[in-house]
Amino acid sequence: MTATALPDTALLQRRILRTLFCTQVLGGLAVGIGIAVGALLIDDMTGSSTYAGLAQSLFVGGSALVVIPAVRITEKYGRRGGLAFGYACAVLGTLIVIAAIHLANPVVAVIGYFLLGSASFAGLQSRYAAADLAPAAKRGSHLAIVVWATTIGSVAGPSLAALAERVWASWFGGPEYVGSMAAIGLLCLVTAAVVGAGLRPDPLLTAREISGETDAPRRSIADGFRTAKTNPAVRTGVIAAALGHFVMVGVMAMTALHIKHGMADPDQALSVVGIILGLHIGAMYAFAPVIGRLVDRHGARPVLMGGTALLVAACVVSGSSPATDQLRLSLGLVLLGLGWSAMTVGSAALVTGAVSPARRPSTQGFSDLVMGLSAMGAGIASGPIVEYLSYGILCVCCAVVALAVFPFLMGRLTTPAEENA
Numbered sequence: 001m002t003a004t005a006l007p008d009t010a011l012l013q014r015r016i017l018r019t020l021f022c023t024q025v026l027g028g029l030a031v032g033i034g035i036a037v038g039a040l041l042i043d044d045m046t047g048s049s050t051y052a053g054l055a056q057s058l059f060v061g062g063s064a065l066v067v068i069p070a071v072r073i074t075e076k077y078g079r080r081g082g083l084a085f086g087y088a089c090a091v092l093g094t095l096i097v098i099a100a101i102h103l104a105n106p107v108v109a110v111i112g113y114f115l116l117g118s119a120s121f122a123g124l125q126s127r128y129a130a131a132d133l134a135p136a137a138k139r140g141s142h143l144a145i146v147v148w149a150t151t152i153g154s155v156a157g158p159s160l161a162a163l164a165e166r167v168w169a170s171w172f173g174g175p176e177y178v179g180s181m182a183a184i185g186l187l188c189l190v191t192a193a194v195v196g197a198g199l200r201p202d203p204l205l206t207a208r209e210i211s212g213e214t215d216a217p218r219r220s221i222a223d224g225f226r227t228a229k230t231n232p233a234v235r236t237g238v239i240a241a242a243l244g245h246f247v248m249v250g251v252m253a254m255t256a257l258h259i260k261h262g263m264a265d266p267d268q269a270l271s272v273v274g275i276i277l278g279l280h281i282g283a284m285y286a287f288a289p290v291i292g293r294l295v296d297r298h299g300a301r302p303v304l305m306g307g308t309a310l311l312v313a314a315c316v317v318s319g320s321s322p323a324t325d326q327l328r329l330s331l332g333l334v335l336l337g338l339g340w341s342a343m344t345v346g347s348a349a350l351v352t353g354a355v356s357p358a359r360r361p362s363t364q365g366f367s368d369l370v371m372g373l374s375a376m377g378a379g380i381a382s383g384p385i386v387e388y389l390s391y392g393i394l395c396v397c398c399a400v401v402a403l404a405v406f407p408f409l410m411g412r413l414t415t416p417a418e419e420n421a
Contacts, residue, residue, distance in 0.1 A: 122195075
């Protein structure tokens with residue numbers, strides 16, 4: 001690949017970023033609705049906070065385990081194939097949840113939520129697609145543009161859940177939450193179509209052509225694990241992403257129930273939760289461009305340290321807030337979102353810059369697999385902790401988990417050039 005091809009590469013990167021921007025808006029709407037109604041749906045079906053945590057845990061679990069087949073698809077067909085596969089699985093998940101609602105079967109609903117989590121996986125993988133052709137000095141910023149794009153859909157998504165319910169009820173009637181699931185399915189279907197049409201030529205396959213790695217052997221999640229074992233930068237990024245996601249999901253999943261159980265009129269919970277989770281999700285994505293610039297300028301590890309501090313602060317504020325203090329809970333979830341954003345952008349830049357294009361799908365897939373499984377564990381554990389102890393104790397546990405990343409970040413702070421080497 002000669003230097004004369006670089007302007008074409010830059011033009012292609014701009015088109016890729018525009019396509020990913022659109023898909024993140026649409027996919028963010030779907031994920032935002034799913035987050036808002038998940039715990040409430042299972043809580044209504046089972047009457048138990050313990051089981052309600054399963055909706056969130058299976059949502060992120062689906063985003064984790066779908067990585068295994070998606071990496072193989074991405075290796076063969078590029079980012080376009082992997083992302084389309086994720087959104088298609090989510091469409092199937094919504095159909096299963098709708099069937100479960102009509103059958104009043106929480107087990108089937110949990111299975112559907114597992115597949116629905118594939119939309120979250122696809123949204124997270126999009127940040128890597130944005131980095132495939134990004135210049136090394138701007139990798140953090142280009143990652144952050146795609147992360148930021150999710151703001152538009154994700155902020156509106158939780159509040160859109162209540163609107164979808166009203167529209168569906170007025171048109172078709174039927175059980176609660178069917179309208180939300182139908183909206184998620186439609187959004188994911190449209191997003192898959194945009195991915196298939198817009199990511200041409202594919203950014204990952206193009207990056208491999210530029211690097212001369214078109215004949216590199218196809219790799220799996222196991223290869224990503226081996227890379228993490230031998231590469232300190234990858235290992236640090238994977239651990240930071242996993243612990244950050246654990247804390248975010250653990251606190252966020254149970255905040256909706258904490259609010260609901262403290263309201264005089266639980267029927268109004270969906271609207272209140274929608275507003276507060278909208279603020280939280282907005283914080284997750286809205287400041288990503290700032291974080292991306294900080295990564296490019298100062299390196300990923302200082303940003304990860306700052307993200308850890310924000311997560312601990314979020315746990316302190318949220319854990320000390322009564323269920324009726326919606327203002328303080330909102331502040332806690334905003335801090336939680338900011339901390340997650342720093343951990344996600346910083347870890348993605350660290351992992352991506354540490355490996356060649358031929359190793360990226362397997363390494364990035366392994367990182368997302370560990371991150372998703374960690375968050376699934378948080379969702380499973382958070383319900384019983386709140387049920388038998390308290391929401392405050394849950395936040396204390398999550399703060400301890402957040403602090404566990406510091407030993408991996410206390411080594412020599414690398415410069416952006418070293419991280420991007």
